[in-house]
Structures are given as C-alpha cells and as structure tokens.
Amino acid sequence: MNLIRVVDGVPTPYTVQQLKTDNPNVSFPKNLPTELLEGYGVYEYIETPKPTPTRFQRVVGGAFRKVDGVWALKWTLENLPYDELVLQVRAERDFLLALSDYTQLSDSPRDKQSWATYRQALRDITDQVGFPETIVWPVAP
DSSP states (O other), rough: OEEEEEEEEEEEEEHHHHHHHHOOTOOOOSSHHHHHHHTEEEEEEOOOOOOOOOOEEEEEEEEEEEEEEEEEEEEEEEEOOOHHHHHHHHHHHHHHHHHHGGGGGTTOOOOHHHHHHHHHHHHHHGGGTTTSOOOOOOOOO
C-alpha cells in the first residue's frame, strides 16, 4: 500500500507504521479503509511508470499530484545540461573505441585501414556541427 500524508496541502510519503506511531492511543483495524485513512489526512497513491529518457534526458524525481480525486506519483523528464550531455556522448564514443581496439593489433585479421578510418571518425565526433545534440555516428566496417 503506497501512502502519503497531506499536511498544509503538501503530500509526503507515509507508512501505516508512522500512522500508528503518530496516534498511539488509537487501535487501528488490520485492513485500513480509505475513509479511515482520509480522516487522518492519509491517502493511497498510485505510482505512474517511469518514462524512458532519451540520451539527452534524465528522469526527475516524482511529484505527487491529485488528478480526478486520485493521488499519483508522476515522473518527469528534463534535458541534460550541456556539460553532462558532452560527457555522455564522449563516454559512448570511448566505449566504441575500446570495443575496436583489437582491430589495430599486429596479429588482428581485420582490415586495419578500414578500422583505422572508423576509429578516426569516432575521434572526430566532437568536431561535428551540432555536437553534442546531433551526432552522425560512423558505422563499423
């Protein structure tokens, strides 16, 4: 059971144990009816699914909202700050470079020149117009 307590219009997470602790002289039934909870300013809420962020976004902590008489924990997306986006794109680029490191070893059976061209294109991503928001990723040979 997901509960919140609303005090002065501000909802905060709450538990049945907290309700019992806050009201030590009250004997609560095992199954708490909605009407009883509401008498103490306590409400059940539903948790909406977390959205899936793009590489340019992150999920921001949920906020409680009452819609059509039902409390819900809703999640929102926010765009990554520029500096974080740059770090994320560079990390992805570095991962792809690391995956192809073996192609440059002397005993690798791969076409070294094709792979070297691909690896240079990865290194040049930061020079692309629109970096870091718009990236044209090179295709591995």
